[in-house]
Amino acid sequence: MPIITKISVQKNRTDRYNIFLDEVYAFSVDEGVLIRYSLKKGQELSELDLTQIQYEDEIRKAYNNAIQFLSFRMRSQLEIRQHLQKKEWNESVIQTVLQTLKEREYTDDLEFAKAYVRTQISSGKKGPQSIRQELVQKGITESFIEQSIALYSEEQQVEHAIKLGDKLAGKNMHLSERILKQKLEQFLITKGFPYSVINIALEEIQFEKDEDEEWQSLFQQAEKLYRKYNHLPESEYQQKIKQALFRKGFELDLINRYIDEKRE
Known part of the structure; x- marks a missing residue:
């Protein structure tokens, strides 16, 4: 069996260590893996040891990459999965990382969805149907979506629809009243507002004209x-x-x- 003849700290990554087997560089490992397997000079490693150590190190590298990805903003589990897939980690590694992140409460799809909805409400640029579709694309379950969308009250939706509609109407007052109304309706539909909200908003949007x-x-x-x-x-x-x-x-x-x- 090969023997560890040298362990050295990497120059640019002090949390990673180079492992030499029989005087030849073999692989590198994360500090956590080094400690977990008690790797030291003179230690013999079987083929099974090598497989387990390198697999564990793959998980650590993927986990650290996921943590860095999370450092910018909250992410859904699907977003993290897709990110790791782009980095070409295998499925078993990805699944282990996702489970670890969830256990350590670094990810929570319900809290992510609620935070996402609150952000969209603050921007005032989208209706609930658009937000719902975006959450679906981010892999959020229907149950979590329902709980999150409930934060967006009808009163807030109407307020946002009116503001968006007034802005559009102000830019298109050269149009006939009938065409302008159609344009407003279509615009608010594409923004994700339901008809019930649009009908209320149209009563307040300044688009009607006298003769x-x-x-x-x-x-x-x-x-x-x-x-x-x-x-x-x-x-x-x-x-x-x-x-x-x-x-x-x-x-x-x-x-x-x-x-x-x-x-x-």
């Missing part, structure tokens, strides 16, 4: 269309303008008003 405001929106868009089509015969460009403005959500009486005024 003068709607006329100004139509006039701005109609003028662009006029410049585009006025080289055509009058009946043809009028038809194109009418069709384009109608598709943009404007009422026929306002469209005809523009056509009549332009004709005059």
Whole structure:
């Protein structure tokens, strides 16, 4: 059996040790592995010893890597698994590391999910359905998701939907009221808000226009269309303008008003 002839501390990693067998460098181990197996000069190692020591060291290296990954922010178990898989650790090592992290309370998917939801609530940029989907992608169970999403009250959802909607409406007041409402609805759906919240929010979002405001929106868009089509015969460009403005959500009486005024 090979004999340990030298043990030296690595220059750049004082927590790792180089092991020499029969005067030749064989492998390195973590300090914890060194202590656990009581490795010392003159010790004989069987093939089984070598396999166990190196396997244990693989676990220690993967564990340390996971701890470093966790040092930046909380992670779900799936995120850690995927991270270790990218580092090409084998499944048995990964499973051991995940179990150890859980036992030492370095990971807790329920607390992770709650913290994630609280962060998203603070940002005010997403509805519960988007957050739910993100938690699913992070490997959180349905039970934990339900407990976490419950932190996001309907009142908070409505408040966030109104703020997001007002911001979008302010940038799109040139649109017709009907198209702007559709745009707001679709926008809030993509943000993950349920219809019940969207309907409440639309009652508060400032997108409705009086006739003068709607006329100004139509006039701005109609003028662009006029410049585009006025080289055509009058009946043809009028038809194109009418069709384009109608598709943009404007009422026929306002469209005809523009056509009549332009004709005059």
